[in-house]
Amino acid sequence: MYTAHFxxxxxxKSRAPAAPAWALITAAFLPDFFWIAFALAGIEPTSPPQAFFDDWSHSALMILVWSSLFAAIFWKRGWEVMLPIWAAGLSHLLLDFLIHPARLALYPHSTIHLGWNLWTFGQRKFWLGANIYWWIELSFIVPFTLVYxxxxxxxxxxxNLIAASCVALAALHLMALL
Structure with missing residues (x-):
């Protein structure tokens, strides 16, 4: 749900003007940034023989930890900046709860996993050539965009800033069709 995170x-940002937009967007993507780094380091393998594993970047506990640590960087700017950044980080957990390649672990190496795991269901083709996942993501992008x-x-x-942001969201989501 890359565009939905954005x-x-x-x-x-539209509810917390004091928080920097770059920090909010970074926080919303933070688990994916860690996943890329951990995958490159071999900590979170993405394919056989180890299979898919993303507990260090995407477990509920670690998303809470990463979001809290990132928000703490902004402590000198006050709670009106820290809390929205923290909330942006946690939004990743809420969105990935619905659709993620694997259900989310409660904590690294936990046997308890959370989420609806609509990923496989979402891969089927649907209306206008897009898969169901694309439409589910759009169902989050539209209300978030309207709130923004x-x-x-x-x-x-x-x-022009509002329009450019909306065009960027639309372009990112349309690129997923390629």
Whole structure:
């Protein structure tokens, strides 16, 4: 749900103008950044013979830890910045709970896994050539974008900034069709 993570960061930005947009979007993607680093380091293998494993980057506990540590970097800027950044990090857990290649572990190497695991279901083709996953993600992008537009307009963000953000979201999501 890459575009949905981006959209969640923007939606939070429209409610927390003091928080830097780059920090909110980074926080929303933080588990994926760790996953890439851990995969490259061999800590979280992505294919056989070890099979898929992402407990260090994507378990519920570690997302909470990564989000808290990243938000703590902004402690000098106050709670009005830290809390939205922390919430953006936790939004990753909420979105991945629905669709993720594997159910999310409660903590690294836990036997308890959470989530709906709609990934396999979502891979089937659906309307207009897109798979079901694409449409499910769109069902999150649209409301997040509307929250962003409403909040950003209310806060007086420049119209061209709002439009550019929406075009970027649409382009990112359309690229998933390729």
């Amino acid at each position: 959209a969640a960061g923007l939606a939070i 537009i409403y909040g950003a307009r209310k806060l007086g963000f420049a119209t």
